[in-house]
Amino acid sequence: xxxxxxxxxxxxxxxxxxxxxxxxxxxxxxxxxxxxxxxxxxxxxxxxxxxxxxxxxxxxxxxxxxxxxxxxxxxxxxxxxxxxxxxxxxxxxxxxxxxxxxxxxxxxxxxxxxxxxxxxxxxxxxxxxxxxxxxxxxxxxxxxxxxxxxxxxxxxxxxxxxxxxxxxxxxxxxxxxxxxxxxxxxxxxxxxxxxxxxxxxxxxxxxxxxxxxxxxxxxxxxxxxxxxxxxxxxxxxxxxxxxxxxxxxxxxxxxxxxxxxxxxxxxxxxxxxxxxxxxxxxxxxxxxxxxxxxxxxxxxxxxxxxxxxxxxxxxxxxxxxxxxxxxxxxxxxxxxxxxxx
Amino acid sequence: xxxxxxxxxxxxxxxxxxxxxxxxxxxxxxxxxxxxxxxxxxxxxxxxxxxxxxxxxxxxxxxxxxxxxxxxxxxxxxxxxxxxxxxxxxxxxxxxxxxxxxxxxxxxxxxxxxxxxxxxxxxxxxxxxxxxxxxxxxxxxxxxxxxxxxxxxxxxxxxxxxxxxxxxxxxxxxxxxxxxxxxxxxxxxxxxxxxxxxxxxxxxxxxxxxxxxxxxxxxxxxxxxxxxxxxxxxxxxxxxxxxxxxxxxxxx
Numbered sequence: 001x002x003x004x005x006x007x008x009x010x011x012x013x014x015x016x017x018x019x020x021x022x023x024x025x026x027x028x029x030x031x032x033x034x035x036x037x038x039x040x041x042x043x044x045x046x047x048x049x050x051x052x053x054x055x056x057x058x059x060x061x062x063x064x065x066x067x068x069x070x071x072x073x074x075x076x077x078x079x080x081x082x083x084x085x086x087x088x089x090x091x092x093x094x095x096x097x098x099x100x101x102x103x104x105x106x107x108x109x110x111x112x113x114x115x116x117x118x119x120x121x122x123x124x125x126x127x128x129x130x131x132x133x134x135x136x137x138x139x140x141x142x143x144x145x146x147x148x149x150x151x152x153x154x155x156x157x158x159x160x161x162x163x164x165x166x167x168x169x170x171x172x173x174x175x176x177x178x179x180x181x182x183x184x185x186x187x188x189x190x191x192x193x194x195x196x197x198x199x200x201x202x203x204x205x206x207x208x209x210x211x212x213x214x215x216x217x218x219x220x221x222x223x224x225x226x227x228x229x230x231x232x233x234x235x236x237x238x239x240x241x242x243x244x245x246x247x248x249x250x251x252x253x254x255x256x257x258x259x260x261x262x263x264x265x266x267x268x269x270x271x272x273x274x275x276x277x278x279x280x281x282x283x284x285x286x287x288x289x290x291x292x293x294x295x296x297x298x299x300x301x302x303x304x305x306x307x308x309x310x311x312x313x314x315x316x317x318x319x320x321x322x323x324x325x326x327x328x329x330x331x332x333x334x335x336x337x338x339x340x341x
Numbered sequence: 342x343x344x345x346x347x348x349x350x351x352x353x354x355x356x357x358x359x360x361x362x363x364x365x366x367x368x369x370x371x372x373x374x375x376x377x378x379x380x381x382x383x384x385x386x387x388x389x390x391x392x393x394x395x396x397x398x399x400x401x402x403x404x405x406x407x408x409x410x411x412x413x414x415x416x417x418x419x420x421x422x423x424x425x426x427x428x429x430x431x432x433x434x435x436x437x438x439x440x441x442x443x444x445x446x447x448x449x450x451x452x453x454x455x456x457x458x459x460x461x462x463x464x465x466x467x468x469x470x471x472x473x474x475x476x477x478x479x480x481x482x483x484x485x486x487x488x489x490x491x492x493x494x495x496x497x498x499x500x501x502x503x504x505x506x507x508x509x510x511x512x513x514x515x516x517x518x519x520x521x522x523x524x525x526x527x528x529x530x531x532x533x534x535x536x537x538x539x540x541x542x543x544x545x546x547x548x549x550x551x552x553x554x555x556x557x558x559x560x561x562x563x564x565x566x567x568x569x570x571x572x573x574x575x576x577x578x579x580x581x582x583x584x585x586x587x588x589x590x591x592x593x
Contacts, residue, residue: 050593088592108440112437113437117436124433125430126428136352139349142346
């Protein structure tokens with residue numbers, strides 16, 4: 001918990017995101033092939049069927065120490081099933097999972113003693129106060145009472161909950177509940193933090209506060225597995241992403257590189273009538289770009305600098321030009337169709 | 342991890358229970374005490390003695406046993422189902438080093454503890470009704486704890502099978518209420534016709550009711566060993582089944 005203590009000292013200095021910090025940390029990351037103790041999670045050939053439905057289809061991936069891996073995919077892609085298999089809450093049909101070099105589910109107790117989980121659904125004890133929730137959870141990990149008290153104190157401060165310690169959960173705001181879920185997940189000083197939609201349903205202020213705390217934990221070397229549908233959140237936090245669809249890994253790698261490889265450099269979004277867009281499509285042929293028409297909209301994914309086309313666009317109705325992002329990559333790889341249909 | 346990890350779940354339930362102490366005690370004790378008053382005092386005044394006891398004395402130990410049953414069974418149905426579904430407490434617990442076995446033991450021992458507490462309070466009120474238990478009543482407490490484990494496990498089995506709260510209506514109407522009425526609390530099972538008697542003696546509450554009467558008054562007029570072994574076996578099976586079914590529900 002000394003890590004959290006460091007934060008408290010540095011609170012006033014406004015630790016946030018800086019490109020330099022991210023750069024520095026990413027250079028310290030081990031090479032993907034680093035053997036032995038550097039690999040925190042190693043999954044090989046993981047498969048799960050629910051009845052006839054193949055939910056997870058022969059998945060393999062690894063998470064290295066200190067990495068924050070964004071675990072992405074449309075609803076029903078198999079993310080939650082995968083996470084639940086890591087935790088031993090879903091039985092696998094085939095494959096091997098090793099966490100901290102221990103096999104799961106055989107050593108699920110030993111493994112879970114070193115994992116923290118922020119679940120998607122609020123599972124706080126509504127009858128208990130903030131502090132009692134943490135104390136109860138510390139009990140499950142059999143953390144000695146005095147040590148637990150110290151950690152609870154630090155976590156309450158770290159997540160700005162110390163003024164609400166005696167409040168019953170019902171009286172907390174959504175943001176406070178999420179922060180408490182995070183605090184609870186950290187009670188055992190986990191070496192691996194699993195975050196399932198950690199900021200779902202929160203206002204921007206609350207989300208930023210959580211991102212800031214997560215960035216601090218990350219800078220201190222906590223390994224993280226993050227699932228989120230907010231792809232800007234994933235871009236901020238993860239330097240590795242893994243996109244899952246139909247139970248399979250579609251792509252895995254460093255987001256900037258993947259965006260460059262699969263989407264391009266920048267995107268033009270143009271609104272217009274069918275005739276206008278047809279005309280524009282012709283001019284965009286001069287540039288190395290992939291075009292996509294969705295309704296009254298033309299998306300131009302440019303693989304090179306297409307500045308010279310700005311003149312052409314100037315005459316069109318409304319358009320924006322922006323850098324290609326993770327959301328483009330996601331849509332590109334998993335399609336635009338809804339999954340629950 | 343040692344085998345007593347389930348204790349932390351017991352402590353969690355205790356922490357929550359402390360906040361609503363009065364409501365749960367009244368809920369668990371109200372019915373048996375009212376029955377004691379209405380049937381024992383109201384109806385029993387004009388009745389002949391049963392097995393050498395006044396009617397109030399006759400029904401008092403069985404009502405204590407029924408308080409354990411109600412307390413334990415309601416805790417692991419409505420209470421546990423809320424923790425399983427609405428509050429997602431089990432989900433939260435399974436993300437820690439605790440497993441399904443800890444969870445099941447924690448819930449069952451908790452339900453049994455609540456049952457025994459209700460029994461103790463009820464036993465303490467008996468002198469107000471003119472019923473003075475013998476010192477053997479101390480030996481009754483472990484028996485009631487065993488019965489509490491049985492009914493907690495039974496309730497947890499229902500929880501593992503339930504799709505919604507209405508499902509528990511079957512349990513209370515078709516299991517708990519008949520057991521309350523036909524386990525020899527209000528009439529001596531021994532005087533029934535043999536086939537009926539045989540069926541009634543196989544009900545899980547019947548041996549507990551007679552053991553309660555025996556130990557409450559220290560009158561060893563019936564063999565107790567078979568009743569104890571039978572209850573022990575039934576409890577073992579119920580705990581195992583509760584564990585099996587809850588695991589099936591929680592781990593897909």
